[in-house]
Every structure is written in structure tokens, then in C-alpha cells.
Amino acid sequence: MDYQDSLVFAQQLDAEDPIGHMRDAFHIPKINNGADEEIYLCGNSLGLQPKRTSEYLNDELDKWQRLGVKGHFDCEFPWMPYHEFLTEGSAALVGAKTSEVVCMNSLTTNLHLMMVSFFRPEGKRCKILIEDHAFPSDHYAVESQLNFHGLDPAEHMVLVKPRAGEDCLRTEDILQTIDDLADELALVMLPGVQYYTGQVMDMKVISDAAQHHNIPVGFDLAHATGNVPMALHDWGVDFAVWCSYKYLNSGPGSVAGCFVHEKHHDDVDLPRFAGWWGHDKSTRFKMQNQFMPMKSAEAWQLSNPPILSLAAIRASLDTFKEAGGIQALRDKSKQLTGYLRFLLTERLAKQVSIITPDESLSGCQLSLTIETDKTGRSVFEALEAAGVTGDWREPNVIRVAPVPLYNRFEEMVRFVDILERSL
Numbered sequence: 001m002d003y004q005d006s007l008v009f010a011q012q013l014d015a016e017d018p019i020g021h022m023r024d025a026f027h028i029p030k031i032n033n034g035a036d037e038e039i040y041l042c043g044n045s046l047g048l049q050p051k052r053t054s055e056y057l058n059d060e061l062d063k064w065q066r067l068g069v070k071g072h073f074d075c076e077f078p079w080m081p082y083h084e085f086l087t088e089g090s091a092a093l094v095g096a097k098t099s100e101v102v103c104m105n106s107l108t109t110n111l112h113l114m115m116v117s118f119f120r121p122e123g124k125r126c127k128i129l130i131e132d133h134a135f136p137s138d139h140y141a142v143e144s145q146l147n148f149h150g151l152d153p154a155e156h157m158v159l160v161k162p163r164a165g166e167d168c169l170r171t172e173d174i175l176q177t178i179d180d181l182a183d184e185l186a187l188v189m190l191p192g193v194q195y196y197t198g199q200v201m202d203m204k205v206i207s208d209a210a211q212h213h214n215i216p217v218g219f220d221l222a223h224a225t226g227n228v229p230m231a232l233h234d235w236g237v238d239f240a241v242w243c244s245y246k247y248l249n250s251g252p253g254s255v256a257g258c259f260v261h262e263k264h265h266d267d268v269d270l271p272r273f274a275g276w277w278g279h280d281k282s283t284r285f286k287m288q289n290q291f292m293p294m295k296s297a298e299a300w301q302l303s304n305p306p307i308l309s310l311a312a313i314r315a316s317l318d319t320f321k322e323a324g325g326i327q328a329l330r331d332k333s334k335q336l337t338g339y340l341r342f343l344l345t346e347r348l349a350k351q352v353s354i355i356t357p358d359e360s361l362s363g364c365q366l367s368l369t370i371e372t373d374k375t376g377r378s379v380f381e382a383l384e385a386a387g388v389t390g391d392w393r394e395p396n397v398i399r400v401a402p403v404p405l406y407n408r409f410e411e412m413v414r415f416v417d418i419l420e421r422s423l
């Protein structure tokens with residue numbers, strides 16, 4: 001698209017945006033005593049609240065008031081199968097069959113549960129490939145799993161790094177590492193979208209390479225789910241985990257998601273940490289203490305889930321559906337983030353670098369470094385003071401993520417105006 005650097009042009013794009021009305025489905029934080037709306041570019045960290053969320057939560061509180069324990073069964077959206085109301089929407093976001101996804105626990109908990117099942121060191125094959133500077137929680141989870149198996153992380157954690165002087169990982173380097181260490185790797189575990197740079201990993205190609213050598217492959221989709229379309233089932237990914245409070249707009253600390261490929265559902269011998277909610281539904285309440293895992297991703301559930309949090313996820317998934325699904329959002333996202341990239345390049349190329357790769361390997365987020373004598377941190381603080389919410393990530397990056405569900409083209413111009421003044 002031929003972009004122009006003008007407010008009128010941006011407003012024209014908003015007027016023509018087929019999903020521009022979705023912004024009205026969200027609460028936008030206010031500034032100046034409620035007179036103005038923030039420019040909220042932080043949906044990669046905490047997505048905004050859909051207006052229907054409080055209604056969905058109140059329905060459950062109301063049900064609990066009226067029905068007590070009977071809310072588990074004879075009513076609309078009974079609690080007993082409540083997580084099942086989320087599988088269709090979740091599966092659509094990650095490209096899975098409904099039997100392959102489940103909402104449960106938190107992201108890091110799910111990562112551990114998945115590694116219990118899919119990291120099975122044996123003989124020479126006992127290393128895990130992750131990225132250097134993975135998100136700390138992922139790093140700790142992998143390190144502690146190695147320790148748990150009596151393996152020294154210094155030796156068994158293989159870290160893929162960007163090349164000297166580069167910010168992003170090269171797919172070819174990841175593939176080369178997988179090939180070189182094929183006999184030693186027991187797991188490949190990478191992000192779908194890298195949290196610091198915003199780089200979208202080539203999940204299909206990485207999965208192909210791992211499968212070629214029979215190495216299980218899992219992805220952390222914290223920054224990918226609700227951001228970019230995926231096809232986890234077709235790619236043959238073994239497992240994936242994600243949280244629901246970033247692009248999924250389900251509220252702080254809300255319940256996470258998990259994908260387990262169908263090829264593992266019949267394998268009752270997989271090691272796992274089990275709980276009663278993973279047991280076959282038809283006999284769960286017979287209380288016979290003979291664990292029979294369900295033949296779906298639900299088999300990895302531990303506990304009966306927090307319904308209020310699941311209600312928030314249901315509200316969010318209904319909002320995605322109303323917008324026309326992830327492909328419609330991705331189409332707008334390419335334009336919206338593309339427009340921001342255009343404005344930054346056009347106006348501030350000498351003062352601001354974009355470390356996020358080009359459109360083919362990026363989603364909503366752009367990660368910016370400041371190339372003037374001002375520190376990135378001080379520029380970030382000036383942005384905040386002027387009503388822009390992005391976020392700052394140590395050591396050196398301002399992350400901004402225009403979200404197609406609720407951000408506007410006009411905000412891109414206003415953001416770049418403010419950034420220009422802040423410099």
C-alpha cells in the first residue's frame with residue numbers, strides 16, 4: 001500500500017477499516033481526568049478489557065448466587081464442562097483441532113507439564129535447544145527440568161544466538177544447530193514470536209527440521225496467540241503453551257492455553273504429572289483411583305478450573321469471532337503496523353531503529369532502539385508522560401504493539417508526533 005504521512009490520510013484508513021468498529025467493544029484507558037483516551041500500544045503485555053467481559057463474569061457470579069453447587073450442571077454454560085466452551089475459539093487461533101487444545105493453569109505451569117511428557121532424555125539424546133536470552137521464565141523452566149533429570153544445564157542447555165552485531169535469530173542458524181546436534185537433542189523449545197524483538201519464528205520450517213530427526217518440538221506462543229495465524233496441527237508441532245492476558249485480552253494472570261498434538265493422545269504410557277481433571281470424564285466421579293487419561297489435550301488438566309477466569313477467556317474469544325477471526329485481524333495488523341513502520345522510517349530513520357524484522361517475520365509489535373544521545377529509558381518516560389502506553393524492556397528496547405482489534409491508524413500518526421517531540 002502507498003502510505004502518506006498525514007492525519008487526514010490516517011483518518012481515511014480508519015473510515016475504510018472493515019473492523020474499525022471493534023474498538024467500541026473495548027474499554028480504552030483514559031487520561032486528563034477522563035477527557036482523552038490513552039494511546040494504548042501495550043496489548044502485547046496486557047490486552048485491554050472487552051466490554052462484554054464484566055457481563056460474562058457477572059453471569060457466573062449470579063449463577064453461583066442463585067444455584068450454588070448446581071451451577072455445575074443444569075444451566076446455561078454449566079461449570080462442569082465450561083472449559084469445553086473455549087476449545088473451538090482457541091483452536092481457531094492456533095490452527096488446531098478442538099481435541100488438541102485446552103485452557104488450564106498458567107503458561108509456565110503448562111510448560112513444565114509439557115516438558116514432563118515431552119522431554120525424555122535418553123542416552124546421548126539429552127539436550128534441550130532454546131534461544132539465548134529466552135524469556136526468563138522459560139529459561140528457568142528449562143534449566144530446572146534439566147536439573148530435575150540430574151543433567152547439568154551448562155552442558156545440556158543449547159542456546160541459539162543471533163550473529164554478532166545482529167538482533168534477531170536467523171532461521172538458517174537454528175536449522176543448522178538442529179542438524180549439527182541431531183543425535184544429542186531431546187527437545188527443541190522456541191518462542192513463536194520473540195518477546196524482545198517481535199520476530200516471528202518460522203515455526204513450520206523449524207518443526208519440519210526437528211521432526212526430520214525425530215526430535216520433539218514445542219513452542220511458547222505467549223506473543224503469538226491472537227497476534228499471528230498459525231497451523232500447529234498441520235505443522236506437526238508436538239506441544240505449545242500460551243497465556244491469555246496479552247493479545248488474548250482475558251485479564252491479568254488469566255488462565256493459559258495448551259496444545260498437544262493428536263498424535264500423542266492415544267499414548268497412555270507418556271510420563272505425566274496427573275490430576276483428577278485429566279481423568280476420563282465418564283468415570284471421573286467414580287473415585288476409583290485408577291488414572292485413565294482422556295484422549296485429548298484435556299488429559300493434561302490437573303484441577304477443576306477457575307471459572308471466573310475462563311469466563312473472561314470466553315468473552316475474549318467471542319470478541320475475536322465477532323471481528324471475523326485471526327486472519328481478518330492479521331490483514332489489518334499488517335496494514336496498521338506497516339503504517340507505523342512507514343511513519344517511523346519516513347520521519348525518524350536517523351533517530352530511531354526498528355530491530356523487528358520486516359513484515360514477513362513480524363506481527364503487531366515493533367521494538368525500537370533510540371539512536372540519539374538521549375537514553376531509551378528517558379524517551380520512554382517522556383512518551384508515558386504524554387499519554388502513550390508502550391513498554392520498556394531491559395536492556396534497551398521500547399516495545400509498541402498496535403493491536404488490530406482496538407488501535408486506529410490515526411493513533412499511529414499521533415504516536416509518531418509524540419515520539420518526535422520526545423526525542
Ligand SMILES: *Cc1c(COP(=O)(O)O)cnc(C)c1O
Pocket residue numbers: 106107108109135137138191195220222223243
Ligand atoms: C509473558 C510470557 C510469559 C509469562 O509467563 P506466566 O507463566 O504467564 O507468568 C512466559 N514466557 C514468555 C515468552 C512470555 O512472553
